[in-house]
Amino acid sequence: xxxxxxxxxxxxxxxxxxxxxxxxxxxxxxxxxxxxxxxxxxxxxxxxxxxxxxxxxxxxxxxxxxxxxxxxxxxxxxxxxxxxxxxxxxxxxxxxxxxxxxxxxxxxxxxxxxxxxxxxxxxxxxxxxxxxxxxxxxxxxxxxxxxxxxxxxxxxxxxxxxxxxxxxxxxxxxxxxxxxxxxxxxxxxxxxxxxxxxxxxxxxxxxxxxxxxxxxxxxxxxxxxxxxxxxxxxxxxxxxxxxxxxxxx
Amino acid sequence: xxxxxxxxxxxxxxxxxxxxxxxxxxxxxxxxxxxxxxxxxxxxxxxxxxxxxxxxxxxxxxxxxxxxxxxxxxxxxxxxxxxxxxxxxxxxxxxxxxxxxxxxxxxxxxxxxxxxxxxxxxxxxxxxxxxxxxxxxxxxxxxxxxxxxxxxxxxxxxxxxxxxxxxxxxxxxxxxxxxxxxxxxxxxxxxxxxxxxxxxxxxxxxxxxxxxxxxxxxxxxxxxxxxxxxxxxxxxxxxxxxxxxxxxxxxxxxxxxxxxxxxxxxxxxxxxxxxxxxxxxxxxxxxxxxxxxxxxxxxxxxxxxxxxx
Numbered sequence: 001x002x003x004x005x006x007x008x009x010x011x012x013x014x015x016x017x018x019x020x021x022x023x024x025x026x027x028x029x030x031x032x033x034x035x036x037x038x039x040x041x042x043x044x045x046x047x048x049x050x051x052x053x054x055x056x057x058x059x060x061x062x063x064x065x066x067x068x069x070x071x072x073x074x075x076x077x078x079x080x081x082x083x084x085x086x087x088x089x090x091x092x093x094x095x096x097x098x099x100x101x102x103x104x105x106x107x108x109x110x111x112x113x114x115x116x117x118x119x120x121x122x123x124x125x126x127x128x129x130x131x132x133x134x135x136x137x138x139x140x141x142x143x144x145x146x147x148x149x150x151x152x153x154x155x156x157x158x159x160x161x162x163x164x165x166x167x168x169x170x171x172x173x174x175x176x177x178x179x180x181x182x183x184x185x186x187x188x189x190x191x192x193x194x195x196x197x198x199x200x201x202x203x204x205x206x207x208x209x210x211x212x213x214x215x216x217x218x219x220x221x222x223x224x225x226x227x228x229x230x231x232x233x234x235x236x237x238x239x240x241x242x243x244x245x246x247x248x249x
Numbered sequence: 250x251x252x253x254x255x256x257x258x259x260x261x262x263x264x265x266x267x268x269x270x271x272x273x274x275x276x277x278x279x280x281x282x283x284x285x286x287x288x289x290x291x292x293x294x295x296x297x298x299x300x301x302x303x304x305x306x307x308x309x310x311x312x313x314x315x316x317x318x319x320x321x322x323x324x325x326x327x328x329x330x331x332x333x334x335x336x337x338x339x340x341x342x343x344x345x346x347x348x349x350x351x352x353x354x355x356x357x358x359x360x361x362x363x364x365x366x367x368x369x370x371x372x373x374x375x376x377x378x379x380x381x382x383x384x385x386x387x388x389x390x391x392x393x394x395x396x397x398x399x400x401x402x403x404x405x406x407x408x409x410x411x412x413x414x415x416x417x418x419x420x421x422x423x424x425x426x427x428x429x430x431x432x433x434x435x436x437x438x439x440x441x442x443x444x445x446x447x448x449x450x451x452x453x454x455x456x457x458x459x460x461x462x463x464x465x466x467x468x469x470x471x472x473x474x475x476x477x478x479x480x481x482x483x484x485x486x487x488x489x490x491x492x493x494x495x496x497x498x499x500x501x502x503x504x505x506x507x508x509x510x511x512x513x514x515x516x517x518x519x520x521x522x523x524x525x526x527x528x529x530x531x532x533x534x535x536x537x538x539x540x541x542x543x544x545x546x547x548x549x550x551x552x553x554x555x556x557x558x
Contacts, residue, residue, distance in 0.1 A: 003323045060471035068463035095317035095327035117309015126381045128549035131477040137309025194458045199450045
């Protein structure tokens, strides 16, 4: 049924730390690797070794440049996958009931055997979290590795989404956002976790942590280059003054 | 948005078909006789069905299309499917009675007309419901779909019933129907002009949540080639000739049909000539619908450098 559950017992999701992500794409690759052999049909590629390779991926990393008004620009690597929204428009638009949100843990899934590949769910998602599989012609999306997190056949430390398990910089965290004591809820509170495009009214579960403020060069700290400091003492100061006296270059 | 030919053909043709069904159901004067009772419903039903069949061409798994009838509680696409089938079944019964008894039952025709218009409304709501496409997210979208559907139905019904009422009410009604439909479309275009993604509050800064730090610019895409999202929703090529195409749409869809209809009306000519107005109107609507998709900005484009990138 494509009506949304009123509440979910838990709200499982991810935290993406934009401060620590180094943009290595390891999470993207491990996501593809796990999900091409796990839940549902394989994640297909078309022309993978040819001139125009493309395919379905559940996680992608964009790279942005942010320019503050009073400081040099900085680079932010920006991983993006399904945010498992509480008010997920992709679920309610589905005409077949293939798209659904689980009441037990809030994971948004696609039952691929019911999907007609109309693409309306992808149109309704502001985040670009859904991609049509080019071979199976059904909609693919992040499952939060539902076939890992409850899997008793793998070691306990592996029972987290593949992207979280593989991230070498610890930029991804997995947990229950409905529990205020959980690791993810506390991280959101500590670091000011935020929603993407809150104006869309989707109430995403996944949260992003902002990059920490950078030290600014003009703050008079020890990072200020020697050449711009007003009065320099010692040998360098003497040399500076002596050379000045020889006239301008 | 990518202007898929199957979806353009679907919305225009089935819109006209359901418009004609509504006119038949509402009791527009039409020729009697068995042949008319067969051919006119075949034309109306044929257009509606041709459009619906075309819409299944853009499905990845058309063999499962029947599943789309199940989620009417939440999904406009599902409601559209159910309403279309209900209308066609009612229309089949109505047409059979017409063929057998030669009578057009008004008490059956009225609910039929209502169902036909509700189908067009549901079609438009598939697009109007999407918050991700601010151009479409307005009550003017179903209004313009309905107005065009009614105009097509009126002009076509007028031309079919031509010899019954030369220079008749049908031509006058058609004139105003076309005029009103384009007036609604003008309002839609006017609103669209001021309802870009940015105007509705979505920018690369809100998409990334980095606005508090500064101005955001895309440095590198996640992938070197295209993907489903960029082909389907970050389509920008169509906007290049938008203003020229708008002129063509208005000329074919409004100018010529109004001229034909006005001539027939004033000269008291047979409304059979309205068929030319219908053909021109349909051609104009194909261009109008192409622009409806091609000009629409989708929120996901903000992750790919913005709608103008």
